[in-house]
Amino acid sequence: MNLAIDVGNTRVKTAVFHGDNLIEVTIFPVEKIISEIKFITKKYTLNDAIISSVAFISEKKLEKLRKILVLLEVSSAMKLPFHNLYKTPKTLGADRIALIAAATKSFPNKNVLVIDAGTCITFDFLDKNNNYFGGAISLGIEMRFKALHKFTKKLPLLEKKLLDNFIGQNTQESINSGVVNGVIQEIEGVIGQHKKKYLDLTIVLTGGDTNFLSKQLKSSIFANQNFLLEGLNGLFIFNKNK
Template sequence: MFLIIDVGNTRVKVAVYENDVVIDRMVFLKVKIIEELEKIILKYPILKSIVSSVASFSEKEEEKIIELINPIILNHKTKVPFENMYDTPKTLGVDRIALAAAAVKKYPDTNTLVIDAGTCITFDFITKDKKYLGGAISPGIAMRYRALNTFTSKLPLLKQTHISDFIGRNTDTSIHSGVINGVYNEIIGLINQYKAGYQDLTIVLTGGDTKFLAEQLKSVIFAHPNFVLEGLHTILIYNLEDD
């Protein structure tokens, strides 16, 4: 069995694979990672594991994680099933590396644009000949709401909601229109830019806001909420086969 771990700033997403099948999936707070890993290795006979982390650990935590599961720790030097053409590979986020790996495994022989809608909205483009070219990074939905509240003196902090009219009739609906309608049009606009330059384009939507956005974008995308975990599994298998 394989243990796949995606560490965020506050939460950890985990999947346990048996061959290519997910047999368990869990989410817990980052501060509980050691005790949760201890439970997992008691429950499952883990053969190998991989960790992707956008957050940092204390030296003691790192040592304990290595002691417990001796994982592959994903970074820009890890062997991946695509050619990384990014100008600054050291700065490419490990989550984006995992998304690119998932794209080449799930949608081979096609150009793929992966849209990860979370804290930030990232766009990652992988060509049909397995070359990662780059993409874009912009503020996520919650970040846009917070920015309007933080950098003004009177605009309220609102929570995301679906809109039925793009014309805001009061301050709250104007904010919702600006944020939600802006995000929708940004995504569609970027998709159209890629379609203009690359035929045979597959669009993938993932991240925390997948369900919210997919309801409006379902005609043009494939929704995969756990695409990072799938990509990490792909990278792990790729490295094991290469040994």
């Protein structure tokens, strides 16, 4: 068995795998990473792990993790199961690398658009010849609410709600419509752009807002909140077998 560790901006998500089989997923705050990893490794007697991080992890914490596990750290320099045609490969985030790795394994020989709706919304495209070209990075739902509150003097800070009507009839409804409907239209628009060029497009939606958004999107999608973790596991196996 091995452990996949996804360090996000505010939380850590881990998954224990036995081969390709997902055994358990755990989510906890970033500040508890050492104690939680210790608990998981003792529970399952784990020795190996792969880690992806979009947030800064101090070298001190990494050293502590390396004392607990043999760590494989995701980067563009590692062996990848796809052709990385990104113009600045060293700047490609570890999370996006893992997502594309998941796409290569789950949908071989397919044109795939992976949408990760979390703190940011990322769009990543892999063609049927296993070529990764890049994508787009946009603001996530929570970030949009916070931006409206921070950069204006009177708009309140709200939490997302499902849309009853895209026409807001008060300030709260108008903010919610602007953010939520804006995100939905943006995602549908990006999907539409890709479909014009690639008719046989497979669309994957993942990330923290997967369940919220999947109920409101009209496009046919595969919704999988653990897609990144599956990609990390795939990268681990791919590099271990090389």
